[in-house]
Amino acid sequence: MYIIVVGGGRLGYYLTKALLSEGHEVLIVEKNAAICERIVDELGSVCIRGDGCEMATLAEIGTVRADMLIAVTGDDEDNLVACQVAKHKFNVPHTIARVRNPKNETIFKKLGIDVTVSSTNIILENIEAEVPTHPLIHLLTIRDKGLEIVEVKIPPDSTTVGKPVKELSLPQGSRLALIIPKEHKPRVPTSDTILRDGDRVIAVTTPESEEELRAALRGA
């Protein structure tokens, strides 16, 4: 695949390195001459100096034949425009935008960007997952279906300990997929499975009902 990466910061650099090692043809577009030079020194001639939002630059590097454009500059608005120009002017089939402000994720989606990756949210979730008392951890988001897979830990003082799954008032659209007990092997829960202290419950849910799911599993 021919992949264009807009922005040669740390993210752009390591992304390009990874994509190159997978055998893709990759080109970075970076405004800053010094950064450009450093990338060329380290990775070979895979970086061109220019503005990845400017059509002249994108035309020059053959964006029409690009399979994908990934915009990972530090400015959300630049990433948005780079993706829109690539998509609407050069018909690039896949565009991915990095979003720094999590609020912009929904805006970008409404404005037609195929995929957004919120670096702030990802870091936040990873840190939250390391906080032992954190009630709900996001494991995976299935964007096109509006679903997410989450982990909820059952604390010892939870009112649901000792109750079977069928007695839980789970929100509609939420399903329990797996229960990982403290000591035993993981098992797929049935309606008669009893919740125990320390169980880790893996569930499929929607972003809207995650709060309700947490309450149902841990006792409000």
Next chain:
Amino acid sequence: MKVVIMGCGRVGAQLAGLLDTDGHSVTILDTDAYSFRRLPPTFNGIALIGNGLNEEVLKKAGIEEADAFVAVTQGDNRNVMAAQIAKHIFNVPKVVCRIYDPLRQELYNTLGLEAFSPTTIFAQMLKEQLES
């Protein structure tokens, strides 16, 4: 008419003054309070510190009731993004923005954004002036 202007540079401040004189209700946004010095002393509208790319700030500026939105910051991409938020998320009836880059301006025009490129307009004006 209620108008929200993003960017209190020379153009933004001038426009705010003109609309205000005509009796329109104007709210002007800028991230730097110092920019508001450009507003005419008689300005009766609201000057609000904040980033027009932020939905909360836009709501505070009254975008939900606005009849028009104008994006005239120094950044083309900022203007493009703000204009699209105003048009597609807040459904403001009239949205206008400035895009210095003529190529990008053309593209966004075809995408339904009312965008003006001062570069093109001024170059054309100079040419006509020289040839007359």
